[in-house]
Amino acid sequence: MMSKKRNIIALTIFLLVALATITANLWLPVSPAAIDANQRLLAPSGTHWFGTDDFGRDIFARVIVAARVSLAVGVIVAVVATVIGTLLGLVSGYFRKTDFILMRIVDGFLAFPALLLALALVAALGGSITNIVIALTIAFFPVMARVVRSAVLQIKNAQYIEAARTTGTNNVVIIFRYILPNVLSPIIVQSTFIFAKAILAEAALSFLGVGVNPSTPTWGNMLQESQIYITIAPWFSIFPGIAIVITVLSLNILGDGLRDAFDPHSVKKKRKRKPKQTAPAA
Template sequence: MTVSAWAHHRWPDAMRQMSRLFARKIVLLAALVLGAVLAVAIVLPMVSDADPNAIAVTERLMPPSLAHWAGTDELGRDVALRIVHGARYSLMIGAITAAGAVVLGALLGILAGFFQRLDAPLMRLVDAMMSFPDILLGIALVSILGVSLWNVMLALVIVYTPRVARVVRAATLVLRELLFVDAARALGVRTHRILWAHVLPNLMSPVLVQLTFIFAYAILAEAGLSFLGVGVPPDIPTWGTMIAGSLEYSDKAIWTLLFPGLAIVLTAVSLQMLGDGVRDMLDPKLKKAV
């Protein structure tokens, strides 16, 4: 069964699983929060031409008010406006990092799990990368690549690829020993066809779970790198750069730190809750609890 055929036949079952997933109030709340963040990030910048980097020195460090709902920062820039525009960058970093890490990690995991000759060298490489803490490896990679938005995303993809590779390898090791794979081999089906039509569809569950988790990890990692001064350039209003720029004034303008921090926490926690729900839904041992 090909991936497209698998999707067609499994669609009704997937819809039933989705309904069970969102029957859990905490997962539904997380999905609503993420939907609201995504809607704000996409819609508001399209209907407003306000510049998030517009400087108004006479309005610097103003507390929240009707004119500035989340106050202003040290340069008089509207914090709420920068959070809205920063959502696009932070979500983009999370999405691209998650997608890149899942694609590369799945490729490495399938190769290592299905081809025994590649297992040892690929896993030694993965183990070597995972021996470093994520933040330290990210700092090292950004220092080598240079500070820019795309280099930060590339560094985070490299950081989180081994995590996906190990999960996919473990699942592939189980799948390659199952009867339907042996039957396909006995019928003379080519290896690439077995991987595409039989192995890959059965890896969707762990891959989807990893996708949601890495999305959240990437947003937090970008904030951490920006906090340490090796993240996205300050002129790009990500939530991480906003927190990094507000530290000097946080004692007298706590709102410059509070509101971007809340945006990060709400988004990351919602992604984690959604990921937990997806994991519980797809895990046969936990399905009854969903």
């Protein structure tokens, strides 16, 4: 029951964040780009809920608008990495002849920490949204490929698959009609985690100065701009940080919830791990 409530709360929070940023132009009282030199570094108040930054811009408005880039990058990376990783995992898991080559390529990417690999790629390609999406996709698709391959190996010799082979069904048809629908559960779960990781990675890249153009409001850029004011205007960095934590945490909770929903055995394993309470010795 608690896990269901937690999942509902996480989903509600994420939907509110997404809805707020999509409809921001309709309800935000001030422009996130409005500069007022007389309003620099004001503390949170009734006029400016999250305070103002070093240019007198409203931090609340900028946090809401900044979510657009972060969520857009997360969605695109999750979709593209899922498609590429799924195709590679299906081919690798089903065709043993190509498995060794494909998995060695995947292992080569997995040898590097995802953020470090993305950082190197963005530094080489340049800090644009397109290049960030490319870099993060390359960093995250190998995990999806591994997950899908593992799922395919578990069912490729099932009776209904063997029956399809004996009737002369084409391998491509077998993969997409019989295998893919049965490995969708881990794909959906893993894509949720990739979504969360991509948001966090984009913020990290922007914070390090190699991400989106500094003039574009993103959570990472706001953290990068605020670091020199951390002692005199802590709200400048606190609220973008909270936005990142809330969004990423809600997605991770949703991912855990989906995994438990698709795989009841994972719930049983969690229950078994809980230590049994024993009565104290007399």
